[in-house]
Structure formats: structure tokens, C-alpha cells
Amino acid sequence: MTNSQQEKVRCAGCGVNLQTKDSGKPGFVPAAALEKEIIICQRCFRIKNYNEAASVAIDQDDFLRLLGGIAATDSLVVHIVDLFDFEGSIIPGLQRFVGNNPVLLVVNKIDLLPKGVSTNRLRNWVQKQAKAQGIRLMDVILCSAKRGTGFEHVIEALAQHRGDRDVYVVGATNVGKSTLINRLIRDYSDLERELTTSRYPGTTLDAVHIPLDDGHDIIDTPGIVYSHRMTEIVPRDVLGAILPEKEIKPIVYQLNADQSIFVGALARFDFVEGERQSFTFYVSNGLKLHRTKLERADELYAEHKGVMLAPPSAEQLADMPAWTRHRLNVKRGQEMDVFISGLGWIHVNSTVGALIDIHAPKGIRVMLRDALI
Incomplete structure (x- = not known):
């Protein structure tokens, strides 16, 4: 296989192996796109052309290998969980993978709870559950990706805690991670300028580096699949x-x-x-x-x-x-x-x-x- 052919089996944006069979898995590309000189996966294409991140999933072993590299970085980790499926969507042992990096816990789907539930009670409950999982939290943000409720607090928390760091966004499937990524892209990144002047920043596995205006990145990781969830x-x-x-x-x-x-x-x-x-x-x-x-x-x-x-x-x-x-x-x-x-x-x-x-x-x-x- 020539060097040119080797390049074509990997996404020129994120470096993931390309495949044409399953649009819900990393590296998907329509078969016709394989004829192009430079090929990027569907996920990278959507970010580049529509400022929109698409959901993909990854199995648990690959995800843990990806997480394992975060500890060696100086980053802010944003962990998104589903309040409706809190214990099913929180990542067990997250702290040992991210090391000393601060963790911002974004709790999505609060709009599903009956009106009148105390937000202070919810926040205290979440903090207690996260502590039981050994996660040291910088902050807890309650929000609704679908309704747009509380997203201003997510942006404020990032501005407060990010400092001079990259941002890793991690979470299970179906927790609203892509919605948050899309909001961050709109608020923080001039992707049209960044992505038309250089090759899409690539990484290992299927993480996608989305450039920010200050030279740092939002690192969008695939959603982890947990088979213990009914979904x-x-x-x-x-x-x-x-x-x-x-x-x-x-x-x-x-x-x-x-x-x-x-x-x-x-x-x-x-x-x-x-x-x-x-x-x-x-x-x-x-x-x-x-x-x-x-x-x-x-x-x-x-x-x-x-x-x-x-x-x-x-x-x-x-x-x-x-x-x-x-x-x-x-x-x-x-x-x-x-x-x-x-x-x-x-x-x-x-x-x-x-x-x-x-x-x-x-x-x-x-x-x-x-x-x-």
C-alpha cells in the first residue's frame, strides 16, 4: 500500500479509521467520498461545514484508552450526565483517568423532572452521588440541552474554570453531549476561518480537536456505550x-x-x-x-x-x-x-x-x- 493509500484509510481531520458501513460509528464516510483526494469522516465534515458535531459511539475499552491520555494533559474535563439515567451515564472511576485535572459536571435533562423540584436539592444530591463515585468536582451545572435552559451557566463556568487550558468533553451516548458541543462551537470558535486555512487538527482514535480562538481546543470525545443501560x-x-x-x-x-x-x-x-x-x-x-x-x-x-x-x-x-x-x-x-x-x-x-x-x-x-x- 502506498503512502497515499494509507492516508485514505484514515480521516484527514481526526485520524480515525474510515468505514462505509455504519453511520452511527466513528469514521463513517459515504462510499462515493473515497474517491476524493482528501477524505474526512462525516463527523468532521459536519463540524467543518455546518459548525455542528454529530454523535458517534465507541466501545468501553477504546473509550478508556482514550480517557487514559487526559491525565497527562493540563485540561478542564466537562463530564455530561443524564439526570434521568444518572447512575447509568456517569463514568465510574473517571478521576483516575483524568488525574488532577478539574472536572465540571454538567447534568442534562432537568426539564424532565416535575415542576417545583428544588434546584438546591438536586445539586446537593448530584454532589453526593458524584462523591460516592470518587469524582472531585470543580462545579455542578444543571441544564436542559433541549430547552436551552441553564446553558448560560455552562458558558459562565467554562469561562471561570478553563483558564489557559483545552477542554475535554466526555459522556455516555444519549446524554446530550453533541448539543453542548454545538453550543460551545458557536460561542467559542470561528471554525470557518480556522478550518479553511489548515488541515483539520487530528488526534488519536476518534477524538476531534475543535480549534478555539485563543489557540486551545475543545476535544470532542465519542459517546461511550454502556450495555447496562436499557437504551x-x-x-x-x-x-x-x-x-x-x-x-x-x-x-x-x-x-x-x-x-x-x-x-x-x-x-x-x-x-x-x-x-x-x-x-x-x-x-x-x-x-x-x-x-x-x-x-x-x-x-x-x-x-x-x-x-x-x-x-x-x-x-x-x-x-x-x-x-x-x-x-x-x-x-x-x-x-x-x-x-x-x-x-x-x-x-x-x-x-x-x-x-x-x-x-x-x-x-x-x-x-x-x-x-x-
Whole structure:
């Protein structure tokens, strides 16, 4: 292979290996573009021509290798997380990868919570959860990428904390990272001038360096794929049902022991033992909940999954992992959420205690956490 041919298998912008099969993965380029003298991937093309970053995903091992290089730099790290899927989207062990670099935690999708939730309470809750993950935060910013709420605070925080540094933006898929990157591009970078005068600044793997006016860069890293999130295992046409688009309307059930609630055909909540009490479901408004007796739950699922209990459809369920059971014990006096990554959470309203089983696809993260609301 000649030097010219070797250049053509890598993006002239970010250096990633080019491929023509999957537009959702790094390095995608339309087949016709391979005939060009200088080839850049679709992601670089969108930034260069439209001042717009596109979402791509990367597997966990490659992402961790990419993260590992940040510790040797002097940078500000912006970690974007999804408030609706906080434990599912936060990067475990982030601090050991970024070293002593300061971390700004941007918490997206606050518009999904019911009106009236205290922002101070949310901020304190986020700080406590991040501390439990060992992350030392410079600041916490609450925002909504979709609504544009709070983005002025993100810009202010960057101006306050960046100093003479590059900015690394990291996060899982579907957390709103591209929206933030696009806003930063518009506010900080004259890309038309920068990118027409020189080769697009390249790096290792799939990180894209977006030049800032002061000579530093925003480094846009691909979204990491976490298979423990429901959003990563459901078919694409089911995402619209499980990802909330607007404020969640909590649904409260007064349950006796030995009652169950199905969340479509995606999960099942069993109240196994405890006094009669209420449970509040915070899931997408696009999902249907169905109550039944625990003794009938298995039979109901077998007969009605994919039809009355949906989404997904019966055909789609055949391609998803089988359910596994998680037993959770909420002790007397505790105020807890039952969290199902990518699907939402159930608040245990009573303080008398409850024994709960959650049935969800194998591999999905299910856990108890301190109550968010």
C-alpha cells in the first residue's frame, strides 16, 4: 500500500479509521467520498461545514484508552450526565483517568423532572452521588440541552474554570453531549476561518480537536456505550417510548404486598412483602403500566408480552436478553428510589420498609439509591 493509500484509510481531520458501513460509528464516510483526494469522516465534515458535531459511539475499552491520555494533559474535563439515567451515564472511576485535572459536571435533562423540584436539592444530591463515585468536582451545572435552559451557566463556568487550558468533553451516548458541543462551537470558535486555512487538527482514535480562538481546543470525545443501560439494548424504534421528551408525569400506586406492576414488556416491579404503601413511578409518559397480582404475573407475561404488555413487540423481545430477578430490601426509615438504568426509577414513598423484586433484561443495572425527589 502506498503512502497515499494509507492516508485514505484514515480521516484527514481526526485520524480515525474510515468505514462505509455504519453511520452511527466513528469514521463513517459515504462510499462515493473515497474517491476524493482528501477524505474526512462525516463527523468532521459536519463540524467543518455546518459548525455542528454529530454523535458517534465507541466501545468501553477504546473509550478508556482514550480517557487514559487526559491525565497527562493540563485540561478542564466537562463530564455530561443524564439526570434521568444518572447512575447509568456517569463514568465510574473517571478521576483516575483524568488525574488532577478539574472536572465540571454538567447534568442534562432537568426539564424532565416535575415542576417545583428544588434546584438546591438536586445539586446537593448530584454532589453526593458524584462523591460516592470518587469524582472531585470543580462545579455542578444543571441544564436542559433541549430547552436551552441553564446553558448560560455552562458558558459562565467554562469561562471561570478553563483558564489557559483545552477542554475535554466526555459522556455516555444519549446524554446530550453533541448539543453542548454545538453550543460551545458557536460561542467559542470561528471554525470557518480556522478550518479553511489548515488541515483539520487530528488526534488519536476518534477524538476531534475543535480549534478555539485563543489557540486551545475543545476535544470532542465519542459517546461511550454502556450495555447496562436499557437504551443500549432495545431496538431503535423503541427508544422514542423509553426516552422522555417532556416533563415526566409521576404515577402513584397504592399497593398491597403480592402485587406487581409491568412497565410495558421491559421490566416488572413486584411488591413482595410489607405494609400497604404507595410507590411512585418516574418513567417516560410513552410507556404503559399494568397492575396485576403477583401470583398471576408470570402467566400474564407469557400470554400478553409484546401485545398488551408493550413495547417491545414479541418479535423484538426475542432478540433481547431474558429477564433476571433483583431482590431489593428497603429498610424501615429509609427513603429510597429503585433505579432501573435507562428506564427510570420508582420512589418508595413509605418509611415502613418493603421487600421488592425487579425483573429486567439480564445485564441492566438495577439498584437502590437515595431518593432524588
